[in-house]
Structure formats: C-alpha cells, structure tokens
Amino acid sequence: MLTAQLPSFFLFYLGALVIACLPGERWQWLRGAILLLVPVCSGLLLWAESPGTTFTLQLMDLQLTPYRADRLALLFAYLFHIAALIGFIFALHTRDHLQHVAAMLYVASALGAVFAGDFLTLFVHWEMLAVSSVFLILARQSERAMHAGLRYLIVQVLSGVLILAAGLLLYVQTGSLEFSFVGLGSVGGWLLLLGFGIKAGFPLLHGWLVDAYPEATPTGTVLLSAFTTKVAIYALARGFPGTELLVYVGAAMTCFPIFYAVIENDLRRVLAYSMINQLGFMVCGIGIGTALALNGAVAHAFNDVIFKGLLFMAMGAVLYRTGRINGSDLGGLYKSMPKTTALCIVGAASISAFPLFSGFVSKSMIVTALLQEYRAGADHYQFIWLALLFASAGVFHHAGIKIPYFAFYAHDSGIRTTEPPTNMLLAMSLAAFLCIAIGCFPQVLYGLLPWDVAYNPYDLTHVLTQLQLLCFAALAFAWLNIRGLYPPELHSVNLDVDWLYRRWVPLRLRNLEGGLVSLWQWCKQGGRRILLALIAVGPRSYNQERLMEPKPTSEMLLWVALLLMMFVILSNI
Numbered sequence: 001m002l003t004a005q006l007p008s009f010f011l012f013y014l015g016a017l018v019i020a021c022l023p024g025e026r027w028q029w030l031r032g033a034i035l036l037l038v039p040v041c042s043g044l045l046l047w048a049e050s051p052g053t054t055f056t057l058q059l060m061d062l063q064l065t066p067y068r069a070d071r072l073a074l075l076f077a078y079l080f081h082i083a084a085l086i087g088f089i090f091a092l093h094t095r096d097h098l099q100h101v102a103a104m105l106y107v108a109s110a111l112g113a114v115f116a117g118d119f120l121t122l123f124v125h126w127e128m129l130a131v132s133s134v135f136l137i138l139a140r141q142s143e144r145a146m147h148a149g150l151r152y153l154i155v156q157v158l159s160g161v162l163i164l165a166a167g168l169l170l171y172v173q174t175g176s177l178e179f180s181f182v183g184l185g186s187v188g189g190w191l192l193l194l195g196f197g198i199k200a201g202f203p204l205l206h207g208w209l210v211d212a213y214p215e216a217t218p219t220g221t222v223l224l225s226a227f228t229t230k231v232a233i234y235a236l237a238r239g240f241p242g243t244e245l246l247v248y249v250g251a252a253m254t255c256f257p258i259f260y261a262v263i264e265n266d267l268r269r270v271l272a273y274s275m276i277n278q279l280g281f282m283v284c285g286i287g288i289g290t291a292l293a294l295n296g297a298v299a300h301a302f303n304d305v306i307f308k309g310l311l312f313m314a315m316g317a318v319l320y321r322t323g324r325i326n327g328s329d330l331g332g333l334y335k336s337m338p339k340t341t342a343l344c345i346v347g348a349a350s351i352s353a354f355p356l357f358s359g360f361v362s363k364s365m366i367v368t369a370l371l372q373e374y375r376a377g378a379d380h381y382q383f384i385w386l387a388l389l390f391a392s393a394g395v396f397h398h399a400g401i402k403i404p405y406f407a408f409y410a411h412d413s414g415i416r417t418t419e420p421p422t423n424m425l426l427a428m429s430l431a432a433f434l435c436i437a438i439g440c441f442p443q444v445l446y447g448l449l450p451w452d453v454a455y456n457p458y459d460l461t462h463v464l465t466q467l468q469l470l471c472f473a474a475l476a477f478a479w480l481n482i483r484g485l486y487p488p489e490l491h492s493v494n495l496d497v498d499w500l501y502r503r504w505v506p507l508r509l510r511n512l513e514g515g516l517v518s519l520w521q522w523c524k525q526g527g528r529r530i531l532l533a534l535i536a537v538g539p540r541s542y543n544q545e546r547l548m549e550p551k552p553t554s555e556m557l558l559w560v561a562l563l564l565m566m567f568v569i570l571s572n573i
Helices: 010-020 025-047 071-090 097-115 119-138 143-174 187-200 207-215 218-239 245-263 267-288 291-322 338-351 358-375 379-408 422-440 442-446 460-482 498-537 544-548 552-572
Strands: 053-059 062-069
Touching (some): 010 025, 010 097, 025 071, 025 097, 062 097, 071 218, 071 291, 071 422, 097 119, 097 218, 119 143, 119 218, 143 187, 207 218, 207 267, 207 498, 218 267, 245 379, 267 291, 267 358, 267 379, 291 338, 291 358, 291 379, 291 422, 338 358, 338 379, 358 460, 422 442
C-alpha cells in the first residue's frame, strides 16, 4: 500500500529545526515543551500506522523504498519513541540547546534507519546517526570526551562506508537495492555483516562503545545506550536471520565482557560492558533464526533499552549530584539518595532476569529456543547453552549486584547530597514502571512481536532454573567479597582492544614516519655523493655551485634517470 503522508519521524527533524532557532535561556521552557510534545505526537501518528505501509521513489534508474513499515520496523519504532520520551524527560533540566538539537536528529535518524527499505536510504540515515550522536559525547567538553568522540565518529563513519560498499556490490549482483535478507553468500553480504557488526559491538570491534559511552554527558549516555546498537540489532534481524555464525559470535559477546566488567572501576564503563553482554544474547537469538529465537532477540532489545537506560540514568544522577562515577569513590549514597537507590535496584533486577521483571520474559525466550534446537539434534549447541548460563550468572554478578552495591552501599564514602531533579526521578520512575509491567504482563509485549508464536515464560522449570542461577551468583559474590578475593575497585586503566587504535597504531605510525624520514635523509645524502662524484669526473664547464646544492626537483629527476638506467642495464643482461 502506498502512502502520500510524511513519516511520523519527520516531526523530530522539524523539532530539531525549531529548537535550533531558539537559543538562549529565555526559550528554555519552549524547548522543553517541544522535547515532550514531539515524541508524543509522533508516537500517536505511528500508532495509527498499519503494517504493510510503504512508500516508493524512482531516482533515475534506481527504485528506492525510503519508507517500509512492517511489524519488525514498527516494533523498533515504538521502542524508540518510548526511549526518546524517557530520555527527553531525563534531559529537561539541561540548558545546552545543542544537545537537544543533536538528540532530536539522533532519534529521527534511528527511526529513519528502521523504516529504510533500501540500502541507499539506510546508508544516509546510518551516517546521520553517527554524525548527530557524536555531539552528545563532545558536549561534555573535556579532553577525554573530545578524543573519544572523534574516535567514535571515525569508527561509525567507517561502518557506514562498509554498508554503502556492500549495497553497491549487492546491486551489481542482483540489480536491486532492496534491504531484506542478505546472508553470507557473497562478498557484499560479508561487508554488510561487518558494517552491522561494528555498530553491534562484535568482539574486537567493540572498543568504540566502552571508549565513548562513559565519556558522554549524563543525559547523552542515556540516549546513546538506546539507539545506536539497537539499530544494528534491527539490521541484523532484517538481513541475517538464521546465520549460524552469529550464534557463536553472540555467545562470545555474552561471555568476554563479564571479565572486564568485574575489574572495571568506572561504573558507567561497567554498564557499557554489560551492554555488550546483553547484545550478545540478541545476536545469538538472531543466529538461531527460529520464530521463537527472533522474537526473543527483538523482545530483549525492547527490554534492554528500558532497563539499561534506567541503570544509565541512575548512574547519570549519581554523576550529576556527586561529580564522581568510580566505585572506589562512591558508597553510602543510599542515605541521601534513597529514591535513586530503589529505582536502580529495579533496573538491576530487570537486567539480571529476575522473575516478574522484564529481562526474564525475553531472555528466557532465547535460551528456550536454543534448547529446542539442541533437543532437535544440534548437539554442538550444548556449549553455547552453557555459555549463556555462565553469562546470565555473570550479568547478575556485575550489573545486578556490583552497580547498586558499590554506588549506594559498600563503604561509606562520606558523600552527602540530595536526590536529582524531579524530571530525572520521573524519567527513572517511568522506566522502572515499564520494567515491572512488562515482567508481570509479558503478553502485551508478545502481541507486538513480528512473528506469531505462543510462549509462556512462567513455566515452573524456567522460574526454578533462573532462581537457582541467581542464588548461585549472589552466593559467589558474597563469598568472594567476604574472603577478600573480589577484585578491588582501583583507580586504574584496563587495556582493551581500543588500545590498538588509541596507542599501538599511532605509536607504530610515528615509528614508521621516523623510519621513512631517516630513509629519505640517507637516500638524499647518497644522491648528493653520487652527484658530486659525477661532477668530479665530468666537464668543468658545468655550473658546479648549482649542482652542489640541487633543488628537490632536480634531485628527483636525477634519481629517476639513474633508476631508468639500471632498469635498461638489467633488462639487457
């Protein structure tokens, strides 16, 4: 079905334009009103949208589909509107109108990407997503944020370039730019997977996430956690469902961040590693490819945006009030921030997949789908299942316990402050309400999922298994802490893969530059000696002063002549 109406997310572009024209303190109230009205009005328009709506466009010889609203795209669009509303409420106290403009453009780009029906439209929104979001990092105005933001931008732009190259290759191969199932049967498919994998935080490609997210502003990190990686999950679900390689990639993603998160001191960096862990569950579900697994992956993406956003908001509130975010500098804040503490615990219970919280009703879908495949004869999935169990215990260990424990309990840091502004508490309360509501009434979320499947998360076996796992993880944390074996919170720098492009590669380039300069100086001196020798045996009528100090152009011509002479001599031997 065709539609002549503009997509609902164009309201975000319009809102960004209006806010950009309203700088200064006197318009702060109007900017706040626009921040609240745009996602609400856009959401109402979206709710009236029916699955199957498309808009096609003929651009020269190219058939483009800039808007395609099927059930998969609509689910992520609903999610992004909810995340935008909560994030904007959380940022209402912010006076920096540049952040508001960037946030509006960021949300619009994310929505444009999930509605894109062709690779060209996807590429445009993909790159706009990178350019708009980097300002949420740079807005912190610190040297670390500046460097992290520039590295983030380079990596994100590279991801878009790979997608463009893949789209062109697939167009040459198929004659179509339609963005649908691609698979790994061509070079274009592999390039596309790499481009999506960068944004999804695949192993060895994840450094930008833990490098940049903790350096953003307290409000910027909340928005960053909701959109960039989830657009990548959507793209993987669209282009690579059932690709078995993703099962192993996802399993690796669930496990390796746990070790980094346990020893990390910066609590927002702990949450960044935890995000990679949760993304791993989604990638694994996409790789399994059954209806239950795909539903579990997109449902977990839906829930992750809310409970991970809640945890980032809690840590943002702590940073906003105390100016500190390292676990070693915090503790005892429950005395002066009891509401924030309670809301953070709700987020911790949700990400840990406690029954009656949102994480349980989506993560169990992925694990159940994996077990179904194993029982159907996929014996090699046994180790994947064990890895997911380990990862489930690990996420409770570092995000469910470590975050609230070291921020609000542990030792008393002596910090006495107040609760964050009312808008922050309201945003966190909305997210906490959704975490509990989805956990108690999962069928509401299940009714929005793209694939039809019947599933009951509150099976006795599922509940008992998860409770046993959580109890084991809690006892392990308590025992390690009592015995003094738990890694202490230290002011330190933990090396990750981002060290390669932050330190090792620049150092090697500097060494290479120094070597090339030395080689050029040696060649230059050798050329001068050869030139002097030729002058000494040549006719005295030459202008010796001019030849003694030749210009660079003369030197280059001389070297070219000598190389040609050597080539002629060698070719005749």
